[in-house]
Each structure stands twice: as structure tokens, then as C-alpha cells.
Amino acid sequence: MSVLLSCSSPFSLLKTSPPTHSFPKPSSLSFFRFSPPSLSLHSTPSNTSISIRASTQVGAAGSEPPIADRVSEFKDACWRFLRPHTIRGTALGSTALVARALIENPSLIKWSLLLKALSGLFALICGNGYIVGINQIYDISIDKVNKPYLPIAAGDLSVQSAWLLITFFAAAGLVTVGLNFGPFIFSLYTLGLFLGTIYSVPPLRMKRFPVAAFLIIATVRGFLLNFGVYYATRASLGLAFEWSSPVVFITTFVTLFALVIAITKDLPDVEGDLKYQISTFATKLGVRNIAFLGSGILVMNYVFSILAAIYMPQAFRQWLLIPAHMIFALSLIFQARVLEQANYTKEAISGFYRFIWNLFYAEYAIFPFI
Template sequence: MLTQHTSTCGKSTGTSTGARPGRPSCSLTQRHLQRGWFSRTPLHCPHRILSSSQAGCRLCSGKKRQYSASVRASSAAGAADLPAPRENLGDRIGAFRNAFWKFLRPHTIRGTILGSCAVTARVLLECSEYIDWGLAPRAALGVLALLCGNGYIVGINQIYDVDIDTINKPFLPVAAGELRPALAWVLVVGLAAGGLALTAANFGRTITLLYSLGLFLGTVYSVPPFRLKRFAVAAFLIIATVRGFLLNFGVFTAVRAALGAPFVWSPAIIFITCFVTVFATVIAITKDLPDMEGDLKYKIDTFATRLGTKNLARLGTALLVANYVGAVVTALRMPHAFRVPLMVGAHAVLALNIILETRRLESQQHSQLAIRQYYQAIWRLFYIEYCLLPFL
């Protein structure tokens, strides 16, 4: 088509037999088309300036459709040949930061920070005579070590779940291609090594062993040939142990040891350890509610695939309500250890809240959006419990 047009609008110098003498040619050349000029600027013709909607001149108006098609095709080819714009360093750093934050699973990070800070605050209130603010940097290193362990556990799970996550959680950075698997491996190995080094250097043998146990459980949860997440009971036991027992008991033991206070069981710490263990069990069994499609495809055995969405949501709600009732009974039976009005009132309100969330889930026919909102509501209640701990 380009040749056909050129012969119509050629110069009178003999480049075309069909050109009128003295009439200059259009400045349309193969070189211009390949550069993609016409995708960005009006079409220039010596007879007049042509907009993209006027692709032709008085000499070539009869070729208008053929000419426009030629320009579009050539412009597309030229644009494809242009190099992609380079990202500057700031953009690349920003993209990595966002991907890394998603890789850490922010809702679990918030739970770890709140849990460790709440338990620490409770110990400080009970052992105020031992407080030494010079230990604050050491406490910060302890929280950092916990975050490293948290990042390792959720990160290794994403590496081995990448195929399932392309269906269940395509927004996660490894599944979405925002983090290459090789880089994800570098991150999880660095997080595990860094967390273990911080713990060993600052918190002694007992805490280091507890920390190592947490890393081990997180590994066998996700990594073949163990991959215990395939089995519903084993999966919830691991999550309940790490999130419920190891976090609370480990932080409690580490803080008292750092303060130099003798080890004495605290009713509040016993309560929160038991309460959060049950709560973590609920999180463990309901976390797969939004993921049934991928779990069924890859034959992952979960309570969601066994019981179905409706039955599992009701089971999770029943366990949480029982947990809240247990908190009320504990306060009434141990008025010397807890602030009864706060303990009873707060947990009654929270129990009502999860019941209402369940009713909303059922009223929305267990849609995918409603399921995610229900699961997020469970995590909000989890955060609230830790916020209450220093004041109970």
C-alpha cells in the first residue's frame, strides 16, 4: 500500500509516472513510518497539514482508506520496535518495597506486633519494680526477631503455594510475578537467619530453642515432603501452637528473664495464652474459606473442603462465642486477678459482634466478598483482644 501511495504522490523528477509536474510529494516515507512518527504527530503533506482523521490529500483522496490502514499498520510496527521506557531507580525501589510488604502478609505482621507489645506491657505492669528502660533497645530487637520469624513462615508458604495462589490469592507477589522465586528464596533465608541470630545473641538458650521450634513448625507446614498443611488437623495444630502458645509464652519468658524477675505464672498470661490458642485455631480453620477453589483443584485437605462454607463459618463462630463465654466465666471466678466489669462487658460485646458478622455472611449467600469480610472481622477481633490485655 505504501508503494501505491508513493506512486500517486511522487515528485515530478521521475520517481513516478503518475505524478503531476511541479507537484511535490508527501513526506511519507518508509523510514518515518517505521519510527512511529504518525502515532504521535499530525500527518504532514506539502499540499496541507492532515490530521489523523484526514489521512490523505487532494491528490490522494481516492486512496483514503488504504492510506489510513497503511499508516496504522506501519505505526504499530514502529511502536513495537521502540525500546520500552526504563524504570528509574526510585520506581524500582518503590515496587520492591510494595512487593516485600505484601510478601510479609501485613495482617500477620500486625498480629505479631500487637501480641508481643501487649504481653510485654502486661509483664511490665506486673513487674514494675524491675523496669529498666535501658532494656528498650533489646526489646526492640526481640520484636524484630519475631517479625523475621513471621516473615519466614509466611514467605516459605508462598514459595511452595505459588500454583495454588495463582487461583486463590493472585494478588500475592510471588504468584503475581512481582517477586521472582529466586529473590523470594533470598528473602526467606535471610529472614530466618537474621531472626535466629538476633534471638541467640540476645535472649539465651531457652528462648532460642522456642524460636527454632517455631521456624521448624513453619517449615514442615509448607515444605515437601512433609507439607503438613495438606492435612486439616495437623495444619490447625501448627498454627495454634505457633500463634497461641509459642508467641505468648515465649515473649512472657523472655521479658521476665531480661528484667531479672523470677519466673512466676501470671493469671493474665495463662488466660491470654489459652484464649489466643483457641482463637488461632479458629483462624487456622477459617483461613481457607476463600480458598476452596484452589484447594479442591490441588487436593489440599482443609476443613473448608470437608465441611463447606456455611458449616465451617458456623463452627468458627461457635468456637469464638465459647471462647468469649470462657473469658466471662474466668473473670467471675477470679475477680482478684481481673477487672471484672471490663472483662465481662468487653467480651460480651465482642461475642455479639461475631454473631452479627455471621448473620451478615449468611444474608449475603456466602459470596466471596462476604467470606473475605468475615475472615477480616475475625482478625480484627484478634487485634482487639491484645489491645485489651494490658487493661484486663
């Protein structure tokens, strides 16, 4: 039921950490750090002198930024720490599975279930935050090259603060699930946290092994999330678990989609990975080949979805499933062509990867109605 991945952090995959990499531990450093409000992470020559003068004036006055600004900056750092695009995937996926279970059993819908559903969503977001957070703690030196905007790598969040946050996420998620969803769902949630931990943390650090890494992502984001949420929702309705064709479809579809995310997420990180001699599919096979491979798997996924609608009209709404997946497939082919024409620049690669996540969101958006 946990999600991890993100597949960011982890919701950077498939990487081998540098031999000399040392892993941070909680320390007695300041709880959190802020830069003066006048400084920018992307300053230009035209504003550098202004920032320096502003910082000098603040230092000369012996004053600190207003507490409201410091709190606002800390909130922004925490939000970036959660990797928002993975949060959106988790929230949309769990909402879609709950909606599907309710659509299948409309007579059992009760307002009292709303609070339980919200508590489940809170637990999933906590699990997601723990997994992407612990990955950032153990990837600081790599993120300084590949993702310098992340809060720890950028110096906007201290390592101690990050440890406190992920400890809170893990504890809050486990307590919430344990109190509301029973031992079976608790065990699935714990499994998700465990997989997210061994993905990033030595001595196992499974992200060093490409196949193991993307299998972890596929398991957590593909199977555990979909099966766990659907099972928990039916249990809350007083029903025994029972697979339905749409749920089998989304579980299979998203598991394959998670594999694509796992192999394409390293495309924007090739520069830093090569610098630190980190082995990924992108560094071994090349950006162009991985982009084509990921696109090919997704197009195949869409073709199978269309065939499922054609040969199982009793299980799916053809008028929605067929045209939607035709549009998704054509859009993906077009974006792959745009990437090719842009000669695989870093900006174009990042845009292509964001588009893949948008397709992921779109699949869950239509799922309750298929």
C-alpha cells in the same frame, strides 16, 4: 517465640497439595521482576487500551521505569510477601505480653530494656516473615488461583528473590535471639521456625493433614508466642518465670483463637482448592458449616472469658473483661448473620475472615489492662 503463622500462607492451612505439584527451587532467574507502572493487576476494559499504548511507548523508546519507581515497587512486593495482617498480629501480641510483664513489675522498668524489646520484636517479625514466605514459595500454583495478589503468584517477586528474603529472615532472627535472649528462648525460636518449615516443605508438608496443620498454628501463634515473650521479658527484668492468671488466660484464649483462624482461613480459598482437589475442612464440610463452627468456638471462648472474670474477681478487672467480651461476642454473631444474608459470596467470606482477625487484634489490645 516465633510466630507463624499467619496463618495466611501458613501467620493456606489444612490443604493437600495436588499430586502433580512441583516445588520451586532457587534459580538463576532475575533477582526481581517488575511490570510497567502503567499496568494494573486488576485492569478493566476501559483502561486496557491505555495500558497497552503506554507499554508500547515505553518499549519503543527503549527506556525502563525510573529507578525510584522500581525500588518502590520492590518494597511494595516485599511488604505483601510478609503478609501484613500476620505482622500486625505478631507485633501487637508481643507488645501486649511485654506490657503485661512490665505492668506487673513497674519498679523494675528501665530505659535500657527498650533496645532489647525492639530487638525481640525484630526477631519475631523475621520469624513471621520466614514462615509465611516459605509457604508462598511452595504454594505458587495454588496461590495463582486463591491469592493471585500475592507477589510471587502475581509475578512481582521472583522465586530467587523470595529465597534470599526468607534466608535473611531466618538468619537475622536466629542471630538476634541468640545474642540477646539466651539458649532457652533460642530453642523455642528454633522450634517455631522448624514447625513453620515442616508445615510447608516436602516431604513432610504437614499442611496436607488438617489436624496436624491447625495444631502447628495453635502451637506457634498460641503457646510459643505468648509463653516465649512473657518468659523473655521476665528474664530481662531479672525475674524467674512465673505464670500469672492473665497470662494463662491469654495463652489459652489465643491458642483456641488460633484454631479458629486455622479452620476459617481456607474459607476464601474454596474455589481454588476444589480446582486443585486440595482437601480442607472448608471443602469437606462446606463454607457455611465451617463459618458456624468457627463462630461457635469463638463465642464459647468469650463466654468462658466472662465466667473467668465473674469467678476470679481478684485476678481480673470485671469492669473491662466482661463488657468487652460481650461486645466482641455480639459483634461476631452479627457478622455471622451478615455472612448468611450475603449467601456466602466470596467477597462476604473474605470480609468475615478479616473481621475474625480484627477480633484477634482487639483481644491483645485490651489484654495489658485486664
